[in-house]
Amino acid sequence: MAGRARKQACRPWVLDLLLGVGVAAVVSIVISANEGGRHGPEGVAYLWAVGLGALMLARRRYPVPVLAATVLGLCAYYAVGYPAIGLAVPVAAALFSAAEYARLAAAVTAAVLVTVVSVVFRLAEGQDFSFVVGYELAGHLLLMGAAIALGDSVRSRRAAQADARRIAELIAARYRQEAHTRVQHERMAIARDLHDSLGHTVSVIALHADVAREALGRDEAAARSALELIRSAAGRSLVDLRRTVTLLRSPEDQRRTVVSLANLDAVTQAAGAAGFDVDLRVDLDTPVPGPVEAAAFRIVQEAITNVVRHSAGSRVEIRVRQDEARLTLSVTDTGADARADPGLEAPKASIGHGIAGMRERAESLGGRLTADPIPGGFAVHAELPLVGPA
Known part of the structure; x- marks a missing residue:
């Protein structure tokens, strides 16, 4: 059990590590294509890719700071003049993480900010408007929107599963309480039955014991009759008690003929x-x-x-x-x-x-x-x- 718990505890970090490795690998591949930029794919450029991937290790605990660091890192990367790596590729994982942990407003704001800054900067550099806006912009927006939507979908499904677990726990607790209440009611009913039955028998026994005591030495027939009634009442009480105990041992037994x-x-x-x-x-x-x-x-x-x-x-x-x-x-x-x-x-x-x-x-x-x-x-x-x- 302890080993299974440790495995489950490590599993999210393994996923984050794989996600970070994937981000670093994809960005590195895009950098190696050497499209645009004032500088070639130098070693420092690849360090940027590793840094963007390493931010994924903190995405669960600090989703907004990771998103902010990703946006600033992307802006700094382009400011230095390294080869183009697009917009959506480096920030998609950060946008997904922010949306996954209920930071939807931050994710949308970051996507809009990155898009506006990138378009303005590229147009200011003299790049073709129809290419930047008409060709590339739609793809970037679609990919970033998909990342945000996927993250929010994961969050919603996780919340629904948590709600379902809570509802199941509440239902189970209610059933346990109802079962406990039924048991208590049955115990009270049995206690009342025993009180009534035994109380009646004890009263009869006490009454005829007095009769027998007064008749001893004076009316042997009356004494014997009283003792016989005591014996009969005690026998019926034992039968009633046995039936009640049998009912307790076998709840499905509904044959309570004595209570008729x-x-x-x-x-x-x-x-x-x-x-x-x-x-x-x-x-x-x-x-x-x-x-x-x-x-x-x-x-x-x-x-x-x-x-x-x-x-x-x-x-x-x-x-x-x-x-x-x-x-x-x-x-x-x-x-x-x-x-x-x-x-x-x-x-x-x-x-x-x-x-x-x-x-x-x-x-x-x-x-x-x-x-x-x-x-x-x-x-x-x-x-x-x-x-x-x-």
Whole structure:
């Protein structure tokens, strides 16, 4: 890797060296033709060619000074009277370099200046106007314009490639952020599922553990029944936990049958065992979308858990109904009168994050949930759209 990096770092300098050698060689060949001038192709003239080529080694860092030195060197060369080397040949590389590094104005100015000075100087020396302007000028202008255009094209392509790389990096960063957000949301959903499931089970176990403790030595049948319910609740909780862990290990597994409205009997069984008269009615016309069904199941589960923990009543009504646009559910504790039993107000302060979690589930699907005291008890009502929020 280090060797490759050094090779890439040296590559621009190699290109500049080759460009400089090419400039020096072309200018030297033109000088050796010995066309015009007051002096022949002396050794000093070739030093001028080498100097113009050597300027290419600094063209990346100092494009404008290199262009200025090239123009001044050309003017000095002609002032001494060495053989003609034209206009575009010695300055084309400098014009290209200036345009390549976003010095387009400097390149155009230098080209115009060199052209004007050359034409004026040659006409002042008495050279033929039709030859200087009508024949040579167009070729020089075309070559210098091509050099400037090529340099600007290289700059534009390089900038476009840099923009494309930045856009690709931004897109990749956005995808990583979206993936991270999805993972966080999934973790939160799993945490809520585990909280609801385990919270419900622990509440049932704690309730029947008290029943078993009070029945020991007095009612062995009641104690055995309570212990059996504890064992059953713990078994269902372990099954739920295993399914959740399986889902974590295999994200493609969508079979979460435990979180289903068809399994509400397992939730209401705990309330029935705690002495509540449970009235469950589920009216579903068509299959419910998975996220909606899971949210509805967890809302009912959490509401039943709160009833088992805190209610002083004896009856729970559960209604689940589906229409074309939404799934409506309610869990109503129709127990004792709240005015006669102030303890019924306590659950609002003691149920922790239960109601907040239920409301968050409903709102995450674009629905709404209310949980308020009613005459004689407490009611949870939720409406979940069958189509998710836009």
